[in-house]
């Protein structure tokens with residue numbers, strides 16, 4: 001995949017009939033999803049349906065094995081790239097459970113990551129001074145305490161602080177495709193607004209966002225272009241924002257029943 | 268002797284040569300101490316790792332016992348400061364005392380001329396500072412039950428003597444450098460250090476064991492530190508011997524009322540390394556903190572044997588050691604927090620954490636507690652783990668390659684100890700050294 005793959009026409013991401021799992025267990029069972037630049041997609045679904053698995057497979061987590069199907073990103077096979085190459089090419093995963101990195105300072109971590117990404121994009125590295133200024137601005141934008149990022153990455157952070165930190169990393173690294181796995185879970189109302197503002201500011205024609213969520217509430221702040229329902233490893237229904245409202249009101253049973261009664265649901 | 272290996276005759280021959288080389292002046296007691304120590308060494312010999320010998324259970328010193336080391340250990344070529352600065356931390360603000368292959372080097376050492384502070388070669392101190400020396404030298408590091416200490420004491424001559432008088436403080440660190448230069452034959456040196464901190468005095472001492480040699484040699488070192496009432500001693504020990512070297516060190520620390528002892532041990536190098544540290548908190552209200560970081564690779568073996576003895580009430584001790592093990596190296600962590608009867612209200616914690624970079628690296632970590640007092644707060648823990656795969660994936664998902672991510676994590680692990688180094692230039696030196704050592708190790712196994 002070249003650094004200038006942005007010139008490519010067609011969808012940013014195409015997931016076709018994706019089957020993936022861990023060990024012998026199949027978790028994704030023929031999943032289809034197409035994401036274009038400029039779009040915001042929401043993925044909703046019951047616990048254990050495979051939402052995080054989808055996000056992890058796209059980010060390249062080694063323990064997940066793809067057994068069938070394909071993932072095309074910017075016109076090329078994404079699955080053959082290592083996780084770090086995917087990140088360099090613009091994929092970013094905000095983790096459902098961000099990992100603690102004892103002894104690793106956020107500033108050095110982000111500087112190193114941004115250096116690598118900029119180098120891959122053919123841009124000059126930022127000087128320490130330039131980076132610090134940028135980092136400072138983003139910390140302020142995320143309304144985070146500067147003391148927080150002086151600590152080891154995520155270590156001893158509260159649940160909400162970790163989620164906010166994921167979005168901080170996103171706005172610093174400026175990916176093309178951001179996968180937000182339940183970033184809204186565990187956030188208080190003010191934090192939710194800050195995170196939503198961060199995402200909205202980030203939103204634009206040269207980016208795409210996939211938000212995995214259980215709650216329609218965040219979609220009041222970040223209006224999605226599409227809402228998908230993921231059940232048992234497949235996207236079984238897609239619609240607009242109104243689908244999220246319907247799910248909030250009715251739960252997932254009615255969709256499951258519709259599938260069982262043989263209704264044609266593929267998209 | 269149940270736990271002894273035969274003592275090679277060479278040490279007896281060496282001792283005769285050594286004795287005749289000594290100048291005639293000097294007190295009789297030191298002569299007697301040397302002779303008693305030699306006699307004791309002949310009885311004790313080198314310890315074996317045989318069952319029942321808990322002190323040496325996991326460390327086999329047969330390679331040391333079987334080898335012959337020449338003494339005196341003459342440096343082949345003249346050593347200059349530039350050589351030393353290439354292997355040891357350096358700061359122009361530090362007073363430096365240098366020993367080459369165990370012998371004091373006045374030419375390479377700084378003269379410390381400060382009120383209330385005495386820094387000199389032990390040989391000179393034995394003549395001139397009789398009273399303090401006789402009271403402390405070989406009194407804390409007893410040789411009754413330890414062959415290596417007995418051997419060092421038998422050959423007692425050069426070494427560092429540091430005495431800070433009551434209420435005085437040394438503003439900048441004092442650096443004691445024990446450098447081994449390549450000799451004609453594999454040799455042995457017997458570094459000796461005595462530090463006496465008067466009541467309410469303060470000082471920072473760095474003890475560095477460095478090498479300009481790539482061959483096999485033995486360093487048998489003994490350090491005694493005596494800390495007066497309310498005094499504060501910040502002590503650093505750097506073990507940076509050559510990869511083929513043997514380093515066996517015994518440190519004995521004696522703490523008086525309300526004294527504070529902080530120790531940081533950094534170990535990298537030596538084929539077999541042993542740090543035997545014993546801290547005796549012999550008066551109420553004293554406290555000690557022992558930090559340590561050891562990095563091993565290849566077939567290195569390191570043994571940290573640390574005993575903290577709370578003899579009086581209201582003492583506090585903390586021990587935080589970390590090891591990073593690569594290759595087929597092995598680390599041993601042993602020792603005990605001993606709380607004597609009457610040492611009530613003792614607060615003690617010790618912890619040894621290890622990061623294994625290779626499947627063949629091994630750790631035997633056995634911290635233990637022996638408590639004979641009431642109302643104490645004591646805890647300990649030991650861990651051995653590998654690089655966290657989740658953390659590697661998290662970092663890769665931000666664009667870091669496996670090597671960089673691994674380096675971040677390992678250095679992050681080490682920073683838990685290095686961040687506690689209070690002497691800034693020393694911390695910078697150790698951080699650089701650590702990064703360099705880790706870059707040399709076999710990364711990339713994580714993917």
Ligand SMILES: Nc1ncnc2c1ncn2[C@@H]1O[C@H](COP(=O)(O)OP(=O)(O)OP(=O)(O)O)[C@@H](O)[C@H]1O
Pocket residue numbers: 022025027045046047048049050051052053054063096
């Ligand atoms: N590494 C793994 N090893 C074993 N099973 C796994 C692993 N990852 C996921 N699974 C299983 O796959 C299924 C889907 O998990 P996944 O985390 O993708 O669900 P999810 O939709 O994100 O759920 P939630 O809403 O609770 O976050 C679950 O049954 C889960 O237990």
Ligand SMILES: [Mg+2]
Pocket residue numbers: 051052053096181182
């Ligand atoms: Mg999930």
